[in-house]
Amino acid sequence: MFFSDFRKGLMVTLKYLFKKPVTENYPYEKIKMPERARWLHNFKAEKCIMCKMCVNICPPKCITMDIGKNAEGKRKLNGYDMDIDRCIFCGFCVEVCPTKAIIMTDVHEFADSNRNNLHFNMQQLASVGEGKTEVEEEKKAV
Numbered sequence: 001m002f003f004s005d006f007r008k009g010l011m012v013t014l015k016y017l018f019k020k021p022v023t024e025n026y027p028y029e030k031i032k033m034p035e036r037a038r039w040l041h042n043f044k045a046e047k048c049i050m051c052k053m054c055v056n057i058c059p060p061k062c063i064t065m066d067i068g069k070n071a072e073g074k075r076k077l078n079g080y081d082m083d084i085d086r087c088i089f090c091g092f093c094v095e096v097c098p099t100k101a102i103i104m105t106d107v108h109e110f111a112d113s114n115r116n117n118l119h120f121n122m123q124q125l126a127s128v129g130e131g132k133t134e135v136e137e138e139k140k141a142v
């Protein structure tokens with residue numbers, strides 16, 4: 001009885017011995033994110049119409065907008081900040097945005113032990129992803 005179980009276990013070990021490992025050697029080897037991965041946001045100020053829908057829908061209230069006026073008295077976006085340390089990556093802000101000014105990228109390596117480094121301003125959000133954008137955006141560009 002014992003020998004039979006031992007033999008079965010050994011056969012399983014031998015079966016997998018020469019197969020490619022299923023584990024990833026992260027962080028030494030970069031892992032390929034799924035096509036629909038939703039991580040750090042990218043914000044395009046030029047597309048934003050300052051409707052504040054993203055601000056209002058965000059459950060943990062981690063988006064802050066600073067809207068002022070330009071010399072002609074027209075509305076002007078001075079700042080768009082995100083406290084990523086509070087973000088739950090629900091994607092509501094992306095879904096609600098009528099102009100796709102905010103999207104989620106596959107940039108996932110932003111963990112930091114200092115919470116202050118997880119507050120992103122408009123300029124920082126603009127450079128997130130550097131071309132790696134949402135699936136819809138990629139397909140639109142093709």
Ligand code: SF4
Binds near residue numbers: 060062088092
């Ligand atoms: S993904 Fe969700 S929690 Fe994060 S900023 Fe957008 S609405 Fe807020």
Ligand code: SF4
Binds near residue numbers: 050053096100102
């Ligand atoms: S929902 Fe989109 S367009 Fe409206 S304020 Fe937010 S980012 Fe700008």
